[in-house]
Amino acid sequence: MSSAWQFYISSVLIYLGVDIMACWGLNLQFGYAGLVNFSFIVFQAAGAYTAAVLTLGRPGPASIQQYLGGAHWPFPLPVLAAGAVGALLAAGVGAIGLRRLRSDYEAMVMLVVSLIATSIATNQTNLVNGANGLDLVPKPLAGVLHVSALSYQWFYVAMTAVVCVLVFLLVTLITGSPLGRSLRAMRENERAAAALGRNVTGLRMLAFVVGGGIAGISGAILVMFISAWSPGSWLYPETFVFFTALIVGGSGNNMGAVVGAVLVPVAFLEATRFLPQFGPPGFIDAVQWIAIGLLALVFLWFWPRGVVPERRRRFPRARSQPAATGGGRLEQNSP
Amino acid sequence: MNLLLPALGFGVVTASILALAGVGFSLQFGVTNILNLAYGSIMTSAAFAALLVSQRGVNLWIAVAAGGAFGAVFSVALNRVVYTPFIRRGTKLFGMIIVTISVALVIQYGIQAIWGASFFSLEGLHASAIQLGPFVFTTTQLGILGIGVGAMIAVHALLRYTTLGKSMRATATNAVLARNCGIATDRVIDIAWAISGGLCGLAGVALVINVTAFTDTTGSDLLVPIIAVAVLGGIGQAYGAMLGALIIGITSEIAAALISPDYKDVVAFVILILVLLVRPKGIFSEIASGKEVAA
Numbered sequence: 001m002s003s004a005w006q007f008y009i010s011s012v013l014i015y016l017g018v019d020i021m022a023c024w025g026l027n028l029q030f031g032y033a034g035l036v037n038f039s040f041i042v043f044q045a046a047g048a049y050t051a052a053v054l055t056l057g058r059p060g061p062a063s064i065q066q067y068l069g070g071a072h073w074p075f076p077l078p079v080l081a082a083g084a085v086g087a088l089l090a091a092g093v094g095a096i097g098l099r100r101l102r103s104d105y106e107a108m109v110m111l112v113v114s115l116i117a118t119s120i121a122t123n124q125t126n127l128v129n130g131a132n133g134l135d136l137v138p139k140p141l142a143g144v145l146h147v148s149a150l151s152y153q154w155f156y157v158a159m160t161a162v163v164c165v166l167v168f169l170l171v172t173l174i175t176g177s178p179l180g181r182s183l184r185a186m187r188e189n190e191r192a193a194a195a196l197g198r199n200v201t202g203l204r205m206l207a208f209v210v211g212g213g214i215a216g217i218s219g220a221i222l223v224m225f226i227s228a229w230s231p232g233s234w235l236y237p238e239t240f241v242f243f244t245a246l247i248v249g250g251s252g253n254n255m256g257a258v259v260g261a262v263l264v265p266v267a268f269l270e271a272t273r274f275l276p277q278f279g280p281p282g283f284i285d286a287v288q289w290i291a292i293g294l295l296a297l298v299f300l301w302f303w304p305r306g307v308v309p310e311r312r313r314r315f316p317r318a319r320s321q322p323a324a325t326g327g328g329r330l331e332q333n334s335p
Numbered sequence: 336m337n338l339l340l341p342a343l344g345f346g347v348v349t350a351s352i353l354a355l356a357g358v359g360f361s362l363q364f365g366v367t368n369i370l371n372l373a374y375g376s377i378m379t380s381a382a383f384a385a386l387l388v389s390q391r392g393v394n395l396w397i398a399v400a401a402g403g404a405f406g407a408v409f410s411v412a413l414n415r416v417v418y419t420p421f422i423r424r425g426t427k428l429f430g431m432i433i434v435t436i437s438v439a440l441v442i443q444y445g446i447q448a449i450w451g452a453s454f455f456s457l458e459g460l461h462a463s464a465i466q467l468g469p470f471v472f473t474t475t476q477l478g479i480l481g482i483g484v485g486a487m488i489a490v491h492a493l494l495r496y497t498t499l500g501k502s503m504r505a506t507a508t509n510a511v512l513a514r515n516c517g518i519a520t521d522r523v524i525d526i527a528w529a530i531s532g533g534l535c536g537l538a539g540v541a542l543v544i545n546v547t548a549f550t551d552t553t554g555s556d557l558l559v560p561i562i563a564v565a566v567l568g569g570i571g572q573a574y575g576a577m578l579g580a581l582i583i584g585i586t587s588e589i590a591a592a593l594i595s596p597d598y599k600d601v602v603a604f605v606i607l608i609l610v611l612l613v614r615p616k617g618i619f620s621e622i623a624s625g626k627e628v629a630a
Contacts, residue, residue: 097612099615107429107432109608109611112608112611115600122597237436240440244433282447283448285447287448293440296437297441300421300437
């Protein structure tokens with residue numbers, strides 16, 4: 001395989017890893033806990049900025065980019081810090097923003113959080129260098145490894161895979177346990193879950209904070225690879241891409257989230273980035289977004305439960321009548 | 336005071352655009368219960384419809400009317416072809432948010448794919464300044480004010496003095512009860528989309544007249560301030576939306592003058608989020624209370 005192809009494939013694999021992590025994070029919040037977090041991308045952005053600032057070092061007075069703080073932390077501390085910042089930010093936003101609102105009102109709150117965050121990051125130029133964003137983020141361990149650019153690509157793929165596995169273990173630890181069952185119970189009927197003694201406020205916070213932390217980690221892995229990050233990288237429609245991925249893949253199912261990440265952000269957005277451009281400038285971009293919008297509409301119409309629907313849980317009483325466990329009309333449309 | 340007075344003047348102009356858009360958004364959300372996030376993109380598409388008309392060399396006000404008509408037809412069609420079928424299929428609140436965002440993306444980027452991401456201006460904009468007491472307005476700004484005030488009077492008359500207005504208010508308050516009382520709610524919903532779309536179209540054209548140069552995102556950039564106007568006033572409440580438009584229009588222009596123009600929209604964002612967290616039902620809360628927006 002030529003090295004150009006290897007570069008291409010390894011890059012796509014790294015984007016895939018990042019998107020899978022992000023989809024797991026959002027799936028925990030939305031698919032399991034039912035939180036309509038339309039500011040999800042903000043937490044990925046917070047992680048990315050944290051990792052960038054903690055590897056770039058202190059900016060001098062004459063630096064081309066100005067930002068708050070700055071340090072040369074060794075890998076993997078910036079990634080862990082990014083996860084912590086994502087989780088802390090989620091705790092803050094969740095404490096203020098997570099009220100018991102109807103889901104479209106909750107979506108509005110989170111959408112506005114996303115817009116406010118973009119506005120602050122853009123206009124407070126001394127915080128994370130404003131609209132120009134941060135650039136020249138060093139690659140982790142590049143100075144230690146002394147390998148060719150191509151070998152480094154594959155090293156980064158392996159590292160992303162390891163982080164993915166760790167995130168997967170964390171996510172399944174929650175979703176596969178009685179805790180995951182409580183989250184789903186809350187999603188289906190909050191009042192009933194509360195009546196059965198579940199602390200719904202705590203459960204919502206837990207899903208929100210862990211999801212935020214995962215988003216932060218995914219942002220760190222992404223920014224260390226692409227080495228630049230600016231408000232243009234995390235506009236609110238990016239969150240919509242992850243929601244579309246969950247709808248296409250199947251929300252409430254970690255495997256569905258993986259399938260969604262492969263089909264939507266990677267196949268639709270990332271891979272076409274490397275293809276030759278045609279048409280007037282911005283045309284491909286526009287067509288991509290139209291395609292994402294239509295994809296969401298088509299799936300909501302034909303397969304609202306996604307390619308890999310959430311597994312129907314069978315409990316002892318249902319075992320005698322396995323045929324009756326389907327989800328009614330929606331189920332008939334599933335492939 | 337040197338900064339404050341012109342800001343107040345701009346604020347009133349911004350408020351009339353927000354009132355047009357906000358009243359339309361609020362009426363439609365109140366009657367149909369769909370949070371239509373494609374509203375900003377429909378505004379932009381109405382502006383481009385007006386652009387096409389104005390390029391034929393007709394009077395600017397004919398282009399304005401064309402924008403309004405386009406908005407009305409487009410909104411009714413959107414509801415008939417996309418939104419109602421999804422609701423009949425059982426798509427719930429969250430699904431409808433995704434549906435309306437998808438539609439917003441398709442419209443906005445459809446415009447970008449056709450016209451490209453560059454700046455456009457309506458033909459036939461001839462503005463001259465007029466001194467009114469301490470304020471200086473351009474003739475186009477006065478035109479926008481006129482459209483705003485005229486449309487608000489028309490909405491007031493419709494809701495207050497006609498049977499149709501009464502049916503709309505009844506449907507917004509309790510659709511099932513309204514239907515059981517013999518109101519043809521389907522027809523009311525169609526008309527609500529038409530009126531809301533017409534106001535949306537007028538607002539879109541007024542907006543691009545005001546900013547003079549517009550792009551494919553001009554309408555959707557105003558979406559959150561419009562939602563803020565509607566939620567602050569109380570969903571489904573036309574008078575609330577008018578009040579909300581005045582509050583948000585004037586405070587954001589004053590903030591732009593006193594702090595920085597960059598923070599003009601942030602005022603609307605902060606007002607919206609405070610209202611959602613503290614009083615999600617808005618100022619006039621009757622209709623929102625019936626919808627159980629907060630548990």
